[in-house]
C-alpha cells in the first residue's frame with residue numbers, strides 16, 4: 001500500500017531483502033566469515049566502488065526469549081535508539097511518515113583519521129505476510145526493519161560531516177516450541193532468528209584498513225549489545241506478536 005512518497009522504494013527494498021530468507025548458504029556466494037560468537041556469524045564481501053570501501057555486511061543470529069516483533073520494534077523505535085546505539089552522536093527524527101515510518105538524521109562518532117560521517121535515512125518496520133518458508137521450520141511471524149538513505153529538505157547537517165549512504169535490513173522470524181504440558185506460551189518457548197544486512201557507502205575517502213577494522217569490531221559488538229538489550233527490556237513484559 002502506498003502511504004507516503006517513499007512507499008514504492010520501501011516495498012521494492014523489502015522484496016529484495018526477503019530473498020535473503022531463502023537461507024542461501026552464506027558461506028557460498030562469495031561471503032567471507034569474519035566473526036563467529038555462539039549463534040552469531042558475521043560475513044562480509046570485499047567491494048570497492050569509486051575507490052571507496054563499500055563492503056556488504058551480513059550477520060545471522062538466533063536468540064531466545066524474544067519475538068520477531070519485539071526485536072524489530074526496539075531496532076526501529078526512535079525513542080530507545082540511544083539505549084543501545086553507541087556509535088551515534090546526534091540523532092534526530094526529521095519526519096514521521098506513518099506509525100511505523102520515520103526519516104532520521106544521525107552523526108556517527110568520528111574515527112581518526114577519517115572525517116566524521118552522518119546519515120539521513122528512512123526507517124520503517126513492516127510485518128511480512130506469507131514469507132517464503134524455509135526448510136521444515138514454520139515461522140510464527142516475520143518482521144523486517146528497512147533503513148535506507150533518502151534526501152530531506154529539513155536535514156540540517158552537522159558541518160564537516162561526510163554523508164554516508166546506507167541500505168540496512170533487520171529481518172526477524174519467531175519460532176515457537178509449544179510447552180509439553182499444553183500450558184501457555186512463555187518466553188522460554190521462543191526462538192528468534194535474525195538476518196541483518198548493512199551496505200554502507202562511506203561517502204568519501206577513509207583508509208581501507210581503518211574501515212575494515214571498524215566493521216570487524218563494531219558490527220558484532222552492536223549485534224550482541226542490541227540483542228542483549230531487547231532480552232533485558234522485554235523479560236518482564238507480555239509477549240508482543
Ligand SMILES: CCCCCc1ccc(-c2ccc(S(=O)(=O)CCO)cc2)cc1CCc1ccccn1
Nearest residue numbers: 087111114117147164166168200202206214218219
Ligand atoms: C570512517 C568511519 C565511517 C563510518 C561509516 C558508517 C556509517 C554508518 C553506519 C551505520 C551502521 C548501522 C546502521 S543501522 O543498523 O541502521 C542502526 C541505526 O544506526 C546505520 C548506519 C556504519 C558505518 C560503518 C562503521 C560502523 C559499523 C557499525 C557500527 C558503527 N559504525
